[in-house]
Amino acid sequence: xxxxxxxxxxxxxxxxxxxxxxxxxxxxxxxxxxxxxxxxxxxxxxxxxxxxxxxxxxxxxxxxxxxxxxxxxxxxxxxxxxxxxxxxxxxxxxxxxxxxxxxxxxxxxxxxxxxxxxxxxxxxxxxxxxxxxxxxxxxxxxxxxxxxxxxxxxxxxxxxxxxxxxxxxxxxxxxxxxxxxxxxxxxxxxxxxxxxxxxxxxxxxxxxxxxxxxxxxxxxxxxxxxxxxxxxxxxxxxxxxxxxxxxxxxxxxxxxxxxxxxxxxxxxxxxxxxxxxxxxxxxxxxxxxxxxxxxxxxxxxxxxxxxxxxxxxxxxxxxxxxxxxxxxxxxxxxxxxxx
Amino acid sequence: xxxxxxxxxxxxxxxxxxxxxxxxxxxxxxxxxxxxxxxxxxxxxxxxxxxxxxxxxxxxxxxxxxxxxxxxxxxxxxxxxxxxxxxxxxxxxxxxxxxxxxxxxxxxxxxxxxxxxxxxxxxxxxxxxxxxxxxxxxxxxxxxxxxxxxxxxxxxxxxxxxxxxxxxxxxxxxxxxxxxxxxxxxxxxxxxxxxxxxxxxxxxxxxxxxxxxxxxxxxxxxxxxxxxxxxxxxxxxxxxxxxxxxxxxxxxxxxxxxxxxxxxxxxxxxxxxxxxxxxxxxxxxxxxxxxxxxxxxxxxxxxxxxxxxxxxxxxxxxxxxxxxxxxxxxxxxxxxxxx
DNA sequence: TTGTAAGCGTTATCAT
DNA sequence: ATGATAACGCTTACAA
Numbered sequence: 001x002x003x004x005x006x007x008x009x010x011x012x013x014x015x016x017x018x019x020x021x022x023x024x025x026x027x028x029x030x031x032x033x034x035x036x037x038x039x040x041x042x043x044x045x046x047x048x049x050x051x052x053x054x055x056x057x058x059x060x061x062x063x064x065x066x067x068x069x070x071x072x073x074x075x076x077x078x079x080x081x082x083x084x085x086x087x088x089x090x091x092x093x094x095x096x097x098x099x100x101x102x103x104x105x106x107x108x109x110x111x112x113x114x115x116x117x118x119x120x121x122x123x124x125x126x127x128x129x130x131x132x133x134x135x136x137x138x139x140x141x142x143x144x145x146x147x148x149x150x151x152x153x154x155x156x157x158x159x160x161x162x163x164x165x166x167x168x169x170x171x172x173x174x175x176x177x178x179x180x181x182x183x184x185x186x187x188x189x190x191x192x193x194x195x196x197x198x199x200x201x202x203x204x205x206x207x208x209x210x211x212x213x214x215x216x217x218x219x220x221x222x223x224x225x226x227x228x229x230x231x232x233x234x235x236x237x238x239x240x241x242x243x244x245x246x247x248x249x250x251x252x253x254x255x256x257x258x259x260x261x262x263x264x265x266x267x268x269x270x271x272x273x274x275x276x277x278x279x280x281x282x283x284x285x286x287x288x289x290x291x292x293x294x295x296x297x298x299x300x301x302x303x304x305x306x307x308x309x310x311x312x313x314x315x316x317x318x319x320x321x322x323x324x325x326x327x328x329x330x331x332x333x334x335x336x337x338x339x
Numbered sequence: 340x341x342x343x344x345x346x347x348x349x350x351x352x353x354x355x356x357x358x359x360x361x362x363x364x365x366x367x368x369x370x371x372x373x374x375x376x377x378x379x380x381x382x383x384x385x386x387x388x389x390x391x392x393x394x395x396x397x398x399x400x401x402x403x404x405x406x407x408x409x410x411x412x413x414x415x416x417x418x419x420x421x422x423x424x425x426x427x428x429x430x431x432x433x434x435x436x437x438x439x440x441x442x443x444x445x446x447x448x449x450x451x452x453x454x455x456x457x458x459x460x461x462x463x464x465x466x467x468x469x470x471x472x473x474x475x476x477x478x479x480x481x482x483x484x485x486x487x488x489x490x491x492x493x494x495x496x497x498x499x500x501x502x503x504x505x506x507x508x509x510x511x512x513x514x515x516x517x518x519x520x521x522x523x524x525x526x527x528x529x530x531x532x533x534x535x536x537x538x539x540x541x542x543x544x545x546x547x548x549x550x551x552x553x554x555x556x557x558x559x560x561x562x563x564x565x566x567x568x569x570x571x572x573x574x575x576x577x578x579x580x581x582x583x584x585x586x587x588x589x590x591x592x593x594x595x596x597x598x599x600x601x602x603x604x605x606x607x608x609x610x611x612x613x614x615x616x617x618x619x620x621x622x623x624x625x626x627x628x629x630x631x632x633x634x635x636x637x638x639x640x641x642x643x644x645x646x647x648x649x650x651x652x653x654x655x656x657x658x659x660x661x662x663x664x665x666x667x668x669x670x671x672x673x674x675x676x677x678x
Numbered sequence: 679t680t681g682t683a684a685g686c687g688t689t690a691t692c693a694t
Numbered sequence: 695a696t697g698a699t700a701a702c703g704c705t706t707a708c709a710a
């Protein structure tokens with residue numbers, strides 16, 4: 001019924017369990033034909049090595065932990081896809097935990113990952129990572145922050161991210177280039193470095209163009225559809241209406257786009273809209289969304305590559321892994337261009 | 340530097356490690372104040388129990404395996420969200436593996452989950468599950484198929500799914516009710532029971548309405564945007580053009596919608612479109628997509644609930660867990676209704 | 679109430 | 695080339 005162990009195989013073969021272990025690990029110290037025999041036996045008995053036991057003695061679980069805010073977000077999903085593919089290619093598996101942007105849950109998740117003795121942790125777009133970084137490091141394993149800053153001075157903490165400041169400038173600059181003078185911004189969640197950086201990029205672009213940076217033009221959002229919807233209402237309530245808006249992300253922009261359609265606001269004629277992320281759907285809404293593309297899959301891949309590098313060199317050596325900052329890329333579509 | 344064990348605590352407290360174990364597990368057999376003392380000590384030492392070691396002796400890992408085709412699919416993402424939430428609420432964690440609809444990878448994934456000694460496995464929308472079910476069961480743990488049929492006769496195999504046949508009928512019936520006589524279908528991936536059932540529902544609805552079931556009207560798809568795009572071309576090439584199309588899923592429908600816009604086909608006037616799933620984006624494309632809603636989160640939740648129930652009763656007793664079939668619900672939006 | 683000892687399935691260090 | 699044996703960190707009889 002239950003699980004066949006290395007000892008069961010040994011008994012069946014009439015040899016010691018250490019020889020079985022060696023055979024199964026393809027040690028050169030074991031006779032070729034006994035090796036083959038044992039292999040065959042293991043196979044017919046349906047042997048499956050116990051990863052827990054192995055991890056216990058080897059000190060490595062070949063498992064990494066991934067903490068996301070929520071999986072039900074196309075950005076996170078693509079990133080996790082990138083992580084998973086790379087992990088799989090290197091024989092690593094993935095424990096996934098969702099924090100729902102809730103500090104308590106994120107801490108619980110990290111504690112759980114620690115118990116599971118993961119070899120590394122990747123945390124995406126966390127505000128908690130920023131607040132509780134010390135706690136994160138009690139795990140002793142390398143921690144990679146994906147799309148949030150690593151706090152300087154933290155040992156074993158690295159980050160992979162897109163240059164959000166630059167991205168914010170790109171988006172806003174694009175709108176300025178189109179002749180817009182009054183440009184709004186729908187912000188992301190409070191407390192995330194990503195939101196702060198995109199906002200800063202927006203402000204920098206406005207300042208550079210000697211445009212007024214009216215604080216009323218920055219309205220709150222939450223990175224979700226409904227945040228975009230609410231934001232549009234706020235924008236419409238403004239005394240002086242903006243002619244363009246740069247949204248924290250595509251979800252926000254898409255929510256805003258839907259609301260605009262219902263409100264009879266023509267995009268881009270009455271209001272030009274730019275998003276951020278380039279999630280697969282961005283090209284399929286109408287008007288198709290202009291956005292700053294993040295290489296989502298690659299972000300995940302890079303994070304995993306970094307994890308692999310860090311796990312390669314034991315101990316605390318920084319082993320010349322350095323933070324990765326990738327550029328975003330402006331994708332112009334119909335939500336800003338009057339074709 | 341590294342990990343504090345129960346023995347380290349014992350040494351520091353001058354007591355035996357078993358007492359520490361008991362204290363940490365809140366055994367009533369241990370003196371209240373030593374318990375408190377040990378707890379405090381564990382805390383300051385930064386103790387984290389080794390889940391692998393515990394699983395080794397307890398025979399349960401409090402971990403479940405989830406196999407998806409790809410995480411970068413809104414349907415799967417929502418389902419996994421439902422699984423994760425429920426799992427978290429019950430102290431379970433999740434190992435995630437992607438199969439990419441590749442039998443080899445799915446088998447590797449299951450083998451890996453087996454090694455990790457997961458207490459149960461949830462496989463979503465697998466065609467491999469159907470083909471290699473015996474192999475799946477060599478794990479000895481309960482296997483839950485989400486959105487694919489469980490093969491009868493398989494012990495310990497259960498399923499949670501939406502009634503795809505009924506859903507196909509709903510979608511097609513809706514189009515028939517609108518007066519359409521020539522209705523096409525864009526199929527899903529070959530070999531998946533989900534695709535087959537939706538197609539069968541479509542055919543059944545046509546037959547019931549005494550409508551011709553022209554095989555040319557069923558064109559292949561792949562559940563992705565590009566499948567919808569290609570499918571539209573195929574439909575336009577038909578001698579007698581359909582006036583409506585029921586798509587395997589929302590992704591397909593959205594890809595088709597985009598292609599239609601580019602081709603100058605007005606939806607729903609020239610072509611009415613129905614999808615399946617009701618992914619969050621369905622309401623945000625234009626025209627907003629009429630679709631058959633699946634309770635995605637709930638599907639995940641139910642699957643996890645079922646897993647919990649099955650893990651509750653050890654052994655092989657069917658423990659009166661029975662397959663769950665939920666109804667889909669037609670959501671009428673603008674892609675079929677000329678408002 | 680606490681300690682001792684065995685055992686879970688591995689790998690690794692000795693011998694042989 | 696192979697076999698004992700210890701060790702990893704934990705739970706759990708069984709003793710005291």
